[in-house]
Amino acid sequence: MEKFKSIGADSPSSHTSNRFAKYWKPIFSYLDLILVSTAITVAIFFLFYKIGIVPPPYPWTDESAIAADAVETLLNGPRLIYPAQLAGGSLAVYIEAVFMALFGRGLLALRVLSALLSVGLVAFTYVLTRTMFAKQGKMFSQLMAGLTSLWLASSVWFLSMGRVAIPNFLLVAPMTVGCLYLLWRGLETNRLWYFILSGLMLGLFFYGYVPGLFLPIALVVFFVAEWLMSKLDERSSLIEMHWRQLIGLAVTATIVALPIFIYFIRNPEIFLYRPLFVLKTSQSLGGQQVVQNLVTTLASFGLSPRWFLTGKTNWMDFDPLTAVIFDPLTAVLFLIGMLVAIARLKQPAYLFLLVWWATMTLPAAVSSASVGWKLMHRAVGAESVTFVLAALGLVTLGQWLWSHWPRFISATGPLVAVAVLVFAGINSYRFYFADWPNRPETSGLFNENPVRFADWLTAHATPDTVYVFPTRPGASPTARPELFTVRYLYNGQA
Secondary structure: OOHHHHHOOOOHHHHHHHHHHHHHHHHHHHHHHHHHHHHHHHHHHHHHOOOOOOOOOOOOHHHHHHHHHHHHHHHHOOOOOOHHHOOOOHHHHHHHHHHHHHHOOOHHHHHHHHHHHHHHHHHHHHHHHHHHOHHHOHHHHHHHHHHHHHHHHOOHHHHHHHOOOOHHHHOHHHHHHHHHHHHHHHHHHOOHHHHHHHHHHHHHHHHOOHHHHHHHHHHHHHHHHHHHHHHHHOOOOHHHHHHHHHHHHHHHHHHHHHHHHHHHHHOHHHHHHHHHHHHHHHHHHOHHHHHHHHHHHHHHOOOOHHHHHOOOOOOOOOOOOOOOOOOHHHHHHHHHHHHHHHHOOOOHHHHHHHHHHHHHOHHHHOOOOOOOHHHHHHOHHHHHHHHHHHHHHHHHHHHHHHHHOHHHHHHHHHHHHHHHHHHHHHHHHHHHHHHHHHOHHHHHHOOOHHHHHHHHHHHHOOOOOOOOOOOOOOOOHHHOOHHHHHHHHOOOOO
16 A cells, blocks of 8 residues: 555645645535536536437437347347447447336437436546545545546537437446546555456456457556556556456456457457458558548647647537647647646556557547547547546646745636636537537438338338348448338337
8 A cells, every 4th residue: 555655645746736725625525525516417417408409309320220239139139249230339238228128219218328327427537536646635636536527527529429329339438437446446455356346347348339448458558557667666566566456357357258258259250340341441541541540530639730720710620630529728738738647657647547548549540530529439438538638737737827826826726727617618518509400410410311211111011011121242231321220210010
């Protein structure tokens, strides 16, 4: 335990935050409850406001795909693999099937399920952030957790993921945060059962959306990098202090994922279809396309000088080289947070932030045209840590100002932080509820015609009717996306 305090107990930030804490001591005992409750309230507003209107009340293709497999599960029983999802997974199907059995297959109910999962993500993110930075002072960790969860709850990323019925994508973020919280608690307490529970959750990733499988890679990279850092500092590494518990984590994850491993050995083509398709596409476009994908991904987070120099007035312009997934002020603070984490790289908490973000954005970086919505769902595992880094930028900037003008910042600092969050929330609201619904691509994504088609088939079906749908041999199931809606909504006798 004493060795683990090197995660940041004696860092300069802890002394600054403890000085700052004297000004706010009367509310310390209630601050955590106030912050997490406020973040959850903001999340509920953004998730449920106009929920039956925005997005339009018609299923998007990916919503229909997961719902169709859930309907099939209710009719014919569960399956280990659902090939039509390509990069999806069975865990989301099971959850949605149970929800359908309880509340029906209506699209609005399924979107409520996604909203509830997203509310959980906000709460889990607060707890994880609070835990990761607990050694750096109570006020520092509370500020980090509060800002992160509030920023996340009012972001376009959060809105885009949480208001549609896509649990296969959506589960990656809360599962990532839950797995990491259990792991971090295990590192703090050295209790085996935290590692076992973390391994249990880690094993469940193999039943989910493919980008979630990058989390085990992130953990390996982090522990190896932290071991190398410990040798430079001549201290004990986390691996050396917790190797027995980490073995327990790995064994638990392997046991949980064993059925998938066996299925993969017997049917590798089902698992490799989508990754090989992406690789083939990238190779056909040449190495330049791979570099372009990386540049696009970095630019989407504001990590591109060109974006700052273009003078774009519409911050959600979806040009691949200039688009960002949050407002310009958040982009600047995110960049500051990245630089702070790099400067404090020797502390495991900051090292892990960088490894977490970099590894979980890789699925977007290696995919073609990952910008806007595509980036958000391919890099969904990096959703929470993105706003941890933005919060780190704001808190560090506040600490620097506090060291120069303590009286002025103690009086105005909270107001400035609230103003930053309000600015981000207003921009998110304006884009998602005013701009995006009126875009032509939105009406194309949420199309009424497949719903009418499924209703027509149901109305005209008789026991002696057979419907035949032409498909191309060897083509992706997404080549006929309207068939997902038919599988989801059709309820006739044909």
